[in-house]
Amino acid sequence: MDIYLLEAIINGLLLGGVLALLALGLNLIFGVIDVVWIAYADIVMCGMYVIYFLYAQYGVPLPLACLIAIIVVAAFGVLVHLLIIAPVLNSPPLNQLLATGGLLFFLQSFATLLFGTEFRNIGVRLPILEIATIYISFARLVAFALGLVGAVTLYFFLKRTYIGTAIRAIAQDRDIVGLMGVDQRRIYLVTSAIGGALAGLAACLLALQYDVHPFIGNTFGPVIFMICVLGGLGNMIGGFIASFIISQIIAIGGYYSNTELAYVLAFALFIVLMFVRPRGLFTR
Amino acid sequence: MSATRVFALIGLAILIALPAVTPAYFLHLLIQILLWSFIYTAWALMGRFGFVSFGHGAFMGVGAYVPALLWSYYDVTPWIGIPLGVFLSALLALVIGYPCFRLRVVGHYFALVTLALSQVVLLSLTAARDITGGSLGFTPKAAGHSWYALQFPEKSYFYAIALLLWLIGLYVWQRIDRGINREALEAISEDEDAAAALGINVLREKLRVTIISASLTALGGAIYGQYFMYLNPDTVSGIAVSLQIVFAVIAGGVYSLMGPTVGSLLTLSLTEALRVWFGTSFIGAANTIYGILLILCIIFMPQGIVGAFKRVRLRREAPKAVPAE
Numbered sequence: 001m002d003i004y005l006l007e008a009i010i011n012g013l014l015l016g017g018v019l020a021l022l023a024l025g026l027n028l029i030f031g032v033i034d035v036v037w038i039a040y041a042d043i044v045m046c047g048m049y050v051i052y053f054l055y056a057q058y059g060v061p062l063p064l065a066c067l068i069a070i071i072v073v074a075a076f077g078v079l080v081h082l083l084i085i086a087p088v089l090n091s092p093p094l095n096q097l098l099a100t101g102g103l104l105f106f107l108q109s110f111a112t113l114l115f116g117t118e119f120r121n122i123g124v125r126l127p128i129l130e131i132a133t134i135y136i137s138f139a140r141l142v143a144f145a146l147g148l149v150g151a152v153t154l155y156f157f158l159k160r161t162y163i164g165t166a167i168r169a170i171a172q173d174r175d176i177v178g179l180m181g182v183d184q185r186r187i188y189l190v191t192s193a194i195g196g197a198l199a200g201l202a203a204c205l206l207a208l209q210y211d212v213h214p215f216i217g218n219t220f221g222p223v224i225f226m227i228c229v230l231g232g233l234g235n236m237i238g239g240f241i242a243s244f245i246i247s248q249i250i251a252i253g254g255y256y257s258n259t260e261l262a263y264v265l266a267f268a269l270f271i272v273l274m275f276v277r278p279r280g281l282f283t284r
Numbered sequence: 285m286s287a288t289r290v291f292a293l294i295g296l297a298i299l300i301a302l303p304a305v306t307p308a309y310f311l312h313l314l315i316q317i318l319l320w321s322f323i324y325t326a327w328a329l330m331g332r333f334g335f336v337s338f339g340h341g342a343f344m345g346v347g348a349y350v351p352a353l354l355w356s357y358y359d360v361t362p363w364i365g366i367p368l369g370v371f372l373s374a375l376l377a378l379v380i381g382y383p384c385f386r387l388r389v390v391g392h393y394f395a396l397v398t399l400a401l402s403q404v405v406l407l408s409l410t411a412a413r414d415i416t417g418g419s420l421g422f423t424p425k426a427a428g429h430s431w432y433a434l435q436f437p438e439k440s441y442f443y444a445i446a447l448l449l450w451l452i453g454l455y456v457w458q459r460i461d462r463g464i465n466r467e468a469l470e471a472i473s474e475d476e477d478a479a480a481a482l483g484i485n486v487l488r489e490k491l492r493v494t495i496i497s498a499s500l501t502a503l504g505g506a507i508y509g510q511y512f513m514y515l516n517p518d519t520v521s522g523i524a525v526s527l528q529i530v531f532a533v534i535a536g537g538v539y540s541l542m543g544p545t546v547g548s549l550l551t552l553s554l555t556e557a558l559r560v561w562f563g564t565s566f567i568g569a570a571n572t573i574y575g576i577l578l579i580l581c582i583i584f585m586p587q588g589i590v591g592a593f594k595r596v597r598l599r600r601e602a603p604k605a606v607p608a609e
Binding site: 006036084087088091093095096098099101103104105107108109110111112115116117119209214219220222225226258259260261263264265268270271274277278 | 312387403408410411470530569583
């Protein structure tokens with residue numbers, strides 16, 4: 001096999017780890033609150049700015065900066081829920097989509113207003129590993145590993161804790177859960193916080209690899225949606241698998257032509273799959 | 285009703301007389317407002333029935349790039365290029381719309397499919413950078429004052445064209461609003477199964493309004509390109525443009541004839557005013573306020589500004605109207 005193709009496949013796999021994390025967060029929120037946060041990737045952008053300013057501007061140690069970023073973004077998730085989602089909770093799904101779309105507009109332009117449009121790099125240079133003449137970015141490897149750790153942690157949280165069980169129950173039937181004595185509003189807040197924390201973790205991992213700018217959300221946002229819908233909105237395992245499928249299409253497509261056409265391929269495939277399997281790839 | 289008509293005629297007369305007295309800068313603004321109003325009205329043709337498309341950036345992009353590329357590379361006059369672009373957009377709407385409506389891809393699933401379509405067109409235009417100039421943009425070949433090339437350095441010509449387009453958009457809206465299809469479309473937006481049971485051809489009705497909407501959007505995109513003489517994938521296609529269209533219409537009001545126009549007037553004036561007041565150092569200020577307004581609009585008045593005013597007026601007139609009948 002062509003060594004560069006193998007490199008592309010490995011890089012695709014590593015990209016898939018971060019995408020999976022984001023898809024998990026979005027799916028969790030959709031499954032539980034039944035609202036699509038179209039601005040999810042832009043919340044990640046906020047987290048990346050937090051890390052940039054803490055680490056590159058004020059010299060806070062990187063792990064601490066990441067921890068603060070995760071907490072800040074989690075709090076931001078709660079705020080978004082209280083201010084924007086809660087008032088439109090009973091509106092038609094489209095209005096909810098549009099409300100979070102307004103948030104997307106706001107976050108992108110407010111970031112432009114505050115920080116300008118220049119690309120900012122946190123300036124961490126992690127080594128490039130060479131394994132049997134294949135070059136692998138260490139930053140991507142770390143991102144992949146931490147992405148998986150995040151996913152597994154979330155899995156055990158949902159399976160083993162009371163709140164996790166309540167979250168899974170509410171995703172199945174929100175009316176009955178209320179009758180069982182679960183406070184739905186509290187679960188919604190916890191879910192938004194976890195969704196935010198996952199976005200914050202993704203921000204830490206992405207900040208190692210990409211420059212921050214106000215429109216970075218547009219790079220990942222649409223792809224994450226494709227992934228979630230492909231996996232079946234709300235289906236976390238489906239989303240997890242779909243992120244690796246999409247990242248492979250992007251990586252291998254990028255190897256044979258260029259990145260834009262690889263994304264065109266991914267989006268076109270998404271459209272076709274929506275017609276063939278409208279409820280996602282993995283519906284029973 | 286007749287009072288409304290008189291007001292409409294007076295308004296139209298003022299609009300026609302405006303270029304004679306308006307400085308070039310305001311004329312430039314008015315042309316933009318009219319062009320976007322036309323595109324927004326075209327989107328609202330579908331949007332008002334709950335078919336929310338995030339794919340209009342794709343239609344606009346195709347409509348804008350096809351005539352510009354044909355003119356610049358093959359000397360094909362826009363008089364042929366524009367209909368061709370409109371036709372291709374309609375075809376694209378058919379190719380996406382038919383399976384969507386056939387397979388019942390509705391609501392936010394439809395929104396996401398059309399969102400993907402926007403991205404496909406945007407990224408294709410960017411990827412074909414040898415021809416389109418990619419994200420650096422594309423400047424069509426200039427020909428001075430020419431009817432053949434549909435290029436006019438004087439703004440008054442484009443003002444007339446934009447005004448005409450806008451009126452066409454309003455006319456199409458009225459036709460659909462008053463036609464029998466409107467009842468059918470409203471029934472479909474309420475409940476597709478019930479509509480089908482009543483004997484409504486759901487697929488045909490939805491496809492028709494989608495193709496009309498996409499074609500008009502492409503036409504608007506084409507004239508936009510002819511006027512600005514500069515195309516950029518990010519300003520005429522893709523998710524950003526699609527969102528801009530959707531939100532301006534929602535802000536103005538999707539259920540009323542003048543709603544999209546009010547949306548266009550409001551958003552463009554706001555952008556322009558903030559740009560003039562704060563200068564370029566405050567880049568993003570307009571959209572920040574705009575974003576907040578959108579969220580507030582959707583939370584507090586989902587009917588849009590025009591819709592909200594109408595409701596207030598109706599409430600006030602309601603006690604009078606009842607004894608009159």
